Amino acid sequence: xxxxxxxxxxVVVIIAVLATQRYMQKRRQDAVNxxxxxxxxxxxxxxxxxxPAPNRRSRQREVIAxxxxxxxxxxxxxxxxxxxxxxxxxxxxxxxxKGMRGxxxxxxxxxxxxxxxxxx
Numbered sequence: 001x002x003x004x005x006x007x008x009x010x011v012v013v014i015i016a017v018l019a020t021q022r023y024m025q026k027r028r029q030d031a032v033n034x035x036x037x038x039x040x041x042x043x044x045x046x047x048x049x050x051x052p053a054p055n056r057r058s059r060q061r062e063v064i065a066x067x068x069x070x071x072x073x074x075x076x077x078x079x080x081x082x083x084x085x086x087x088x089x090x091x092x093x094x095x096x097x098k099g100m101r102g103x104x105x106x107x108x109x110x111x112x113x114x115x116x117x118x119x120x
Contacts, residue, residue: 041104043084051069096116
């Protein structure tokens, strides 16, 4: 039996190192979010977008009825500051409209809640 080529071993090691690095980065961010206090700020829904979630098995661009979707909402703080983007569950996404204002609660970089202002 012949030995596998050296390039194959190098590629496997690089993939393992990159996967481990990404996993550790995610764990650190989760720890920072867990340790952060919940902040509440006045914000406006500045944009919404939904699109098919990346599918590792297929690279097709057409939407299939049972295809998993990704829902993103962009918030602009009313007191100024950088726009924030969060990936949200479908129900929460559909409960919001562009231009809606209210209280946005975040914990670090994690979305907690959005309570729209009462209609006047």
